[in-house]
Amino acid sequence: MDQTTTTTAKKVLCIEDEHFIGELYARALTKGGYEVKVVIDGSEGLKEARTNQYDIILLDLMVPNVTGMEILKQLRDPSQPALKAKIIITTNLEQKEETRTAIEQQADGYLIKAEVTPKQLVGILDTLN
Amino acid sequence: MDHFHRLKRQVQHYIFLLGTLAVAFLVGGAWVIRRLFPDNNDVLVSGGLLLFGWLVVWLLSVILTNYALQPLETIWRAILHVTPGHTSTAPPNLEKSKIGQELVTTLALQVYQLASSNTSLQPVKPTSNSSELESDIFHNFPLPIMAVSKNQTISIANEAALKFLGLTKEDVFQKNLYSVFDLAFSDERTLDNWLQHCRQNKATDQHFWQRVRLKLADQTTVKQFDLAAAYSKENPNDIEVIITLFDQTARYQIDDEALDFIALAVHELRTPLTALRGYIELFDDELGDKLDPELLGFMHSMQTSAQQLTAFVSNILNVARIQEGQLSLQLTEETWEAVIKNAVDNMALAAKLKGISIDYTIAPNLPSVAVDKISITEVLNNLLDNAIKYSGSSKLIHINAGLTNDGLVETVVSDDGVGIPSSVMPNLFEKFHRNHRNQARIGGTGLGLYLCASLIKAHGGNIWLKSKEGEGTSVGFTVQPYSMLAGKLKDSNNKGITRNAHGWIKNHSLYRR
Structure with a gap:
C-alpha cells in the first residue's frame, strides 16, 4: 500500500487594494498550490496577519487606513511576539532612500509588481523555504 | 567737484601764479639793467640778461616740481610702506601735500585697505589687533564655516554654521566630525576619501562637491548643499581641513520634486501595466492551446508590447535618477x-x-x-x-x-x-x-x-x-x-x-x- 504524505498548502495573505491585482495573484497562487486570502484594507490586513498564521504575506505599500510601511513596522515590532511569516513587499512605487533602508531591514523581499507577472510571482514564492 | 578736478584746478592755479611771477621777474630785471646801463647795448648786458632769466627759470622749475609731485610722492610712500620687505619704510605724512590733499589721502587709504588682508600696517596707527579682526570676520562670515583638526574633531564652527545645522557650540566643539554630521555624497568621492588621498599625496589641496545631503538631529529635516573644503598638512594650529557649506536646499528640492513627480507618474503607469501583463498571461495560459496560430501570435505581440512599455517606464525613472545624481x-x-x-x-x-x-x-x-x-x-x-x-x-x-x-x-x-x-x-x-x-x-x-x-x-x-x-x-x-x-x-x-x-x-x- 502506498504511503501518502499530506502536505498542507502554504498560506499566503495578500494585502492589496487594487482589486484586479489581488484577483490575478489569488488565481495564480491557488493554481500554484497555495492557500490565499486577499485583504484590501490596511487595518484589516494587520489584524488578519496577527490573528491567523500565514507563511507568506504579500504587502502592498499603498493600502487604505494603515499604510504598508506602518503594517511592516508593526508586524516586525520587536516588543511583539515574532511573526513566522515572510513578508514580501509588492509595490509599483519607487521608494526613497529612507524607506528603502527600512524595507531592507524589515522585509524578506521587495518586488515591483509591473515587472513580475503572477506566474513569475508563484515561481519566486516557490523558492522561499 | 571731485578730488581730481580740485587737484587739477589747484595745479593750474599754481602754474599761473608762478608763470606770472616769472614774467614779472624778467620784465623787472630788464627794466633794472636798462636803468643801470642806459647807453650800453653790448654783449655783456645781453649775456647778463640771459643768465638772470635762466636762473629764474631754474628756480621756478624746482619750486613747481616740488609742489606738483608731492601727491605722487605720498602715494608712492604709501605703496612702499605696505610692500612686503619694505616694512622699515616710514609711513607717509598725509597732511604734507599742499595740493590735492583730499585725493591723495583717499588714494593712500585705498592702498592700505587693499593691502590690509595680509598686513597689519596702517598709515598712522593700527585700528585693531589683527587676530581679533580675523576672529570677528570668521564668526560673522555669512556662510557656514567649520575647521576640523587632525584627529577629526571640530575645532571651531562659526555662527552661520551652527544656525544652518541647528546646533549649539557644545554639540559640535571637540566632537568627531562624522559622529556629528552624517554627510551623504552622491558618489564614492566622499570627504573622507578625499582626505585620505590628501594625507598621502598632498601638502595642500582644495575640493568642491555638489549635492551633499545631511539629515539634521530632528531626523526629518534634510539639508542639501554644495561643500568646499581646503586641506593643509602642516597647519600650525593643528587644523587639517576647513569646510564651507553653500546652502542649496531650496534649489535641489525642486529637482527632488521633479523626480517625485516622475516616480508618481511611473507608479500610475505601472498599475495598469501590471493588470495588462497579468491578464494577458492568464489568457495565454487558459486559452493558448485553443486559439489558432494567428490569434496566438496577436496575443504574444500584446504580451511583448506590454513588457516593452514596462521596461520603457523603468528607463524613464532611471534616466531621471541618473540626471539628478540619485541612482x-x-x-x-x-x-x-x-x-x-x-x-x-x-x-x-x-x-x-x-x-x-x-x-x-x-x-x-x-x-x-x-x-x-x-x-x-x-x-x-x-x-x-x-x-x-x-x-x-x-x-x-x-x-x-x-x-x-x-x-x-x-x-x-x-x-x-x-x-x-x-x-x-x-x-x-x-x-x-x-x-x-x-x-x-x-x-x-x-x-x-x-x-x-x-x-x-x-x-x-x-x-x-x-x-x-x-x-x-x-x-x-x-x-x-x-x-x-x-x-x-x-x-x-x-x-x-x-x-x-x-x-x-x-x-x-x-x-x-
Whole structure:
C-alpha cells in the first residue's frame, strides 16, 4: 500500500487594494498550490496577519487606513511576539532612500509588481523555504 | 567737484601764479639793467640778461616740481610702506601735500585697505589687533564655516554654521566630525576619501562637491548643499581641513520634486501595466492551446508590447535618477551566466515574434561578478531590444562573455542587422539620440544606449560599440569580477541581501523564470 504524505498548502495573505491585482495573484497562487486570502484594507490586513498564521504575506505599500510601511513596522515590532511569516513587499512605487533602508531591514523581499507577472510571482514564492 | 578736478584746478592755479611771477621777474630785471646801463647795448648786458632769466627759470622749475609731485610722492610712500620687505619704510605724512590733499589721502587709504588682508600696517596707527579682526570676520562670515583638526574633531564652527545645522557650540566643539554630521555624497568621492588621498599625496589641496545631503538631529529635516573644503598638512594650529557649506536646499528640492513627480507618474503607469501583463498571461495560459496560430501570435505581440512599455517606464525613472545624481547601485556577487540567461529569457518572446533566436557563449571558469542585478539586467535588455529592433533580415543575435586582459568580464551582444551609419556613431551614447534613417520604421526613445552607458559607468565598467552599415552591430561592455570589489562590498551594509531582476529577496537564491 502506498504511503501518502499530506502536505498542507502554504498560506499566503495578500494585502492589496487594487482589486484586479489581488484577483490575478489569488488565481495564480491557488493554481500554484497555495492557500490565499486577499485583504484590501490596511487595518484589516494587520489584524488578519496577527490573528491567523500565514507563511507568506504579500504587502502592498499603498493600502487604505494603515499604510504598508506602518503594517511592516508593526508586524516586525520587536516588543511583539515574532511573526513566522515572510513578508514580501509588492509595490509599483519607487521608494526613497529612507524607506528603502527600512524595507531592507524589515522585509524578506521587495518586488515591483509591473515587472513580475503572477506566474513569475508563484515561481519566486516557490523558492522561499 | 571731485578730488581730481580740485587737484587739477589747484595745479593750474599754481602754474599761473608762478608763470606770472616769472614774467614779472624778467620784465623787472630788464627794466633794472636798462636803468643801470642806459647807453650800453653790448654783449655783456645781453649775456647778463640771459643768465638772470635762466636762473629764474631754474628756480621756478624746482619750486613747481616740488609742489606738483608731492601727491605722487605720498602715494608712492604709501605703496612702499605696505610692500612686503619694505616694512622699515616710514609711513607717509598725509597732511604734507599742499595740493590735492583730499585725493591723495583717499588714494593712500585705498592702498592700505587693499593691502590690509595680509598686513597689519596702517598709515598712522593700527585700528585693531589683527587676530581679533580675523576672529570677528570668521564668526560673522555669512556662510557656514567649520575647521576640523587632525584627529577629526571640530575645532571651531562659526555662527552661520551652527544656525544652518541647528546646533549649539557644545554639540559640535571637540566632537568627531562624522559622529556629528552624517554627510551623504552622491558618489564614492566622499570627504573622507578625499582626505585620505590628501594625507598621502598632498601638502595642500582644495575640493568642491555638489549635492551633499545631511539629515539634521530632528531626523526629518534634510539639508542639501554644495561643500568646499581646503586641506593643509602642516597647519600650525593643528587644523587639517576647513569646510564651507553653500546652502542649496531650496534649489535641489525642486529637482527632488521633479523626480517625485516622475516616480508618481511611473507608479500610475505601472498599475495598469501590471493588470495588462497579468491578464494577458492568464489568457495565454487558459486559452493558448485553443486559439489558432494567428490569434496566438496577436496575443504574444500584446504580451511583448506590454513588457516593452514596462521596461520603457523603468528607463524613464532611471534616466531621471541618473540626471539628478540619485541612482544608487547595490553591487552583489552574481553568477554572470545566470544573469545573462535571465535577460535572454526576458527577451525571448519579443525575439521569437520576429523569428530571431538569441544564443550565448560563456567562457569556462568565468569568475562571479559584482553587479546591481536590476540595473545590469536593464542594460542587457536594452542591448537585446536594440539588436531585435535593428535586426533587419538577420535571424540571430549572439552574446559572448569572456575575460579581458585586464581581468574584467566583457560581454558582447552582436547582430548581423542593418548596422549604423558611421556619421551617427559619435553621438550614439547621448540622450535622445536615434538613428534618424530608421526613425520612421523603428520605434524607440533614444534613451536606451544613454542609459546603458550611464549604468555601466556607474558599475565601474566601459561600454563600446562597433558597427558597419548593412553588416551589423556589436556592443560590448565590461563589469568587474566580484573578487576585485569583495573587500569593499563586505564593508557595505547590504550583506545578506540578494537583488534579483525586479526586486530582491533576502538570503535566497534568485528566482527562476
